[in-house]
Amino acid sequence: MSIKHLHEYRDPELSRKIIEQIKRTSQKKIRLMEVCGTHTTSIFRNGIRSLLPETISLLSGPGCPVCVTAQNEIDAFIELARLDDVIITTFGDLIRVPGADSSLQNEQAKGRDVRVVYSTFDAIDIAKKNPDKKVVFLGVGFETTAPTIAASILAAHNLNLNNYFVISAHKLLPPALITLAENPETKIDGFILPGHVSVIIGVEAYIPFFEQYNVPCVIAGFEPIDILQAILMLTKQIEDNAAKLENSYKRAVTFEGNPKARSTMNAVFETADAAWRGLGNIPLSGLKIKKEYAAFDAQKIFDIKLAESEEPKGCACGEILLGLKIPPQCPLYKNKCTPIQPVGPCMVSSEGTCAAYHRYHDTQ
Amino acid sequence: MCLAIPSKIVNIENNVATIDVDGVKREASLLLVENPKIGDYVIVHAGFAINKINEEDALESLKLLKEAASLIFDNDKQK
Numbered sequence: 001m002s003i004k005h006l007h008e009y010r011d012p013e014l015s016r017k018i019i020e021q022i023k024r025t026s027q028k029k030i031r032l033m034e035v036c037g038t039h040t041t042s043i044f045r046n047g048i049r050s051l052l053p054e055t056i057s058l059l060s061g062p063g064c065p066v067c068v069t070a071q072n073e074i075d076a077f078i079e080l081a082r083l084d085d086v087i088i089t090t091f092g093d094l095i096r097v098p099g100a101d102s103s104l105q106n107e108q109a110k111g112r113d114v115r116v117v118y119s120t121f122d123a124i125d126i127a128k129k130n131p132d133k134k135v136v137f138l139g140v141g142f143e144t145t146a147p148t149i150a151a152s153i154l155a156a157h158n159l160n161l162n163n164y165f166v167i168s169a170h171k172l173l174p175p176a177l178i179t180l181a182e183n184p185e186t187k188i189d190g191f192i193l194p195g196h197v198s199v200i201i202g203v204e205a206y207i208p209f210f211e212q213y214n215v216p217c218v219i220a221g222f223e224p225i226d227i228l229q230a231i232l233m234l235t236k237q238i239e240d241n242a243a244k245l246e247n248s249y250k251r252a253v254t255f256e257g258n259p260k261a262r263s264t265m266n267a268v269f270e271t272a273d274a275a276w277r278g279l280g281n282i283p284l285s286g287l288k289i290k291k292e293y294a295a296f297d298a299q300k301i302f303d304i305k306l307a308e309s310e311e312p313k314g315c316a317c318g319e320i321l322l323g324l325k326i327p328p329q330c331p332l333y334k335n336k337c338t339p340i341q342p343v344g345p346c347m348v349s350s351e352g353t354c355a356a357y358h359r360y361h362d363t364q
Numbered sequence: 365m366c367l368a369i370p371s372k373i374v375n376i377e378n379n380v381a382t383i384d385v386d387g388v389k390r391e392a393s394l395l396l397v398e399n400p401k402i403g404d405y406v407i408v409h410a411g412f413a414i415n416k417i418n419e420e421d422a423l424e425s426l427k428l429l430k431e432a433a434s435l436i437f438d439n440d441k442q443k
Binding site: 021225251260 | 370414432
């Protein structure tokens with residue numbers, strides 16, 4: 001696929017036609033949730049909200065990995081960064097999330113060794129070059145990221161690296177859909193399902209959820225045409241009273257997903273209960289490192305106990321992640337909480353709903 | 365987090381690809397994809413190729429979308 005085709009997925013003329021189809025189809029007032037943070041960003045960047053008829057509301061869901069990381073996990077990351085012989089390695093967004101009394105960025109400013117990496121293999125390289133230090137990678141992300149982190153643990157195992165560790169705070173998407181569908185307040189009429197989580201888990205992973213809750217579901221890509229197409233498909237399903245599980249991102253997502261990535265993930269991790277910011281404890285919605293790889297498990301090696309910790313006072317991230325509130329309804333939004341001085345994670349991550357609102361909303 | 369631009373594999377060495385995104389070159393691990401070949405388009409996430417893009421499906425979806433869209437607008441013109 002050349003970049004030429006990519007431009008076709010951004011074609012304004014085709015977008016206009018799909019929007020017209022949506023307008024003609026949509027009669028009922030409906031609430032659709034884009035579960036994935038990258039969808040949220042793309043929807044804002046392309047001004048999609050303002051182009052839709054008033055009947056369609058788009059809600060942003062819990063698909064920004066940094067945003068759903070529990071407050072006590074953030075605090076544990078910061079505690080780890082304070083250890084003298086530790087180098088923290090992480091993807092970028094996480095370092096600005098405020099913990100109870102600091103952030104990774106603050107610790108870095110105080111001289112602690114916190115490094116932002118592009119890939120887990122960069123963290124492996126840092127471990128090789130610093131044999132007298134303990135290198136900890138902060139494992140935050142969904143099914144898209146977990147296989148890449150599993151691959152780094154397998155690589156460390158094969159290299160006999162004894163100074164590389166991972167703290168696994170991964171989350172799994174389908175169990176969160178169940179929580180959203182079961183919450184009587186969310187009232188979601190249809191889900192725009194994530195593109196790249198689906199690349200890994202495939203269409204088939206959503207079948208149990210779909211069969212149990214019979215709610216319209218469409219897997220979508222990230223270009224404007226992809227998202228508009230998914231909205232049109234969901235609108236048709238809802239107007240026809242015919243819920244379906246559909247895939248509008250066939251160029252990247254197959255029925256069975258990516259079995260090789262999943263087997264890598266499953267070699268290293270097993271499912272475990274996990275606490276999500278906003279959604280609370282969800283059974284079997286997380287991943288922990290299997291016993292065979294316990295030597296790489298930072299939680300065991302550093303004996304990390306997750307403390308009770310409070311979410312920032314007044315912060316509505318939790319309700320925003322459930323689609324119950326939009327950022328302007330939070331008392332802190334643009335007031336005490338800004339991208340420069342964020343209070344909650346939804347303002348920190350570039351994929352967070354509050355950050356997207358702050359950047360784009362007032363201009364649309 | 366999810367960079368969605370398809371990247372072209374231009375070289376492969378020890379399971380690491382050199383990928384080209386519209387002229388910008390970087391590296392990506394190929395450990396998570398089956399049978400990667402030079403010339404394949406892949407989606408890269410956090411330094412790893414996570415799948416191959418199916419060009420046939422990409423073109424087919426576009427074709428169907430365009431047909432559906434023009435059908436409606438052609439009908440309008442006939443009215």
